[in-house]
Amino acid sequence: MKKILALGLVLVIAACGGPPKPPRNLDDACALVRERPQYYSAMRRTEARWGVPVAVQMATIHQESKFDGNAKTPNRFALGIIPIGRQSSAYGYSQALDATWDEYRKDTRSFGAKRNRISDATDFMGWYMDGTTKQLGISKSDARNQYLAYHEGRGGYSRGTHRSKAWLLAVANRVAARAQMYEIQLESCRR
Numbered sequence: 284m285k286k287i288l289a290l291g292l293v294l295v296i297a298a299c300g301g302p303p304k305p306p307r308n309l310d311d312a313c314a315l316v317r318e319r320p321q322y323y324s325a326m327r328r329t330e331a332r333w334g335v336p337v338a339v340q341m342a343t344i345h346q347e348s349k350f351d352g353n354a355k356t357p358n359r360f361a362l363g364i365i366p367i368g369r370q371s372s373a374y375g376y377s378q379a380l381d382a383t384w385d386e387y388r389k390d391t392r393s394f395g396a397k398r399n400r401i402s403d404a405t406d407f408m409g410w411y412m413d414g415t416t417k418q419l420g421i422s423k424s425d426a427r428n429q430y431l432a433y434h435e436g437r438g439g440y441s442r443g444t445h446r447s448k449a450w451l452l453a454v455a456n457r458v459a460a461r462a463q464m465y466e467i468q469l470e471s472c473r474r
Contacts, residue, residue: 305350312341312465313472315350322350325402333409334416338469339426340405342462343433346454347378352399354378376404379411387411408433415440426462427455 306322308314316323326337348354355374372381375398379387387407388396396403412429415421418437421428432440434451445451 303352309345309349310464312338312468315341316469316472319350319401322401325405328402329405329409332406333413333423335409335412335423335429336462336466338462338466339412339424339429340408341465342426342458343408343430344376344404345461346430346458347373348376350376352376352401352404375399376401377408379404379407383411425459427459430455430458 303319306315306318308318323337326340329335329340330337344350352375354376373379374381377398379398384396384398384407387410388394391406391410393403393406396407398404398407411433412423415429415432415437416423419432419441421432423429428440431445431451434455435444439445445455
């Protein structure tokens, strides 16, 4: 009987762990804030600390993970059927790569930070975009170019690797449009 209770307790704890499922309506910033006020609080703290607007954070997270804390890149396959690993080490809300995440944790002394924790993911994003502003001069409100530098890395952006990727430029334009949409929505729901 004790084994059954212990097993049940382990299953209940396991079911409670990890990030929640993504919010239901990702096209309405006000609905997102109502459904997940902790997301909005985390983004406001990031905005206060790093100066990256909430709408830019929201649009970038939407593009990177659709607010799924367990998001991972797709698997690659050899011969179309043999799995050989993921496309990259990107993981979590911000899709941070292992090496960049480690750099963030070291630089901010956030050694317990987790990519599937929204407050850590938004802080990472703020840290990265603040560095992009300092290194490349891109405004923190410029969702399009911040996203391009986020996706390509600062070195790739400064070399112009994004310029030959029409698909990426289209994605960055969508991120910018979504950031603008979120900003307008957030203004209306603050009233």
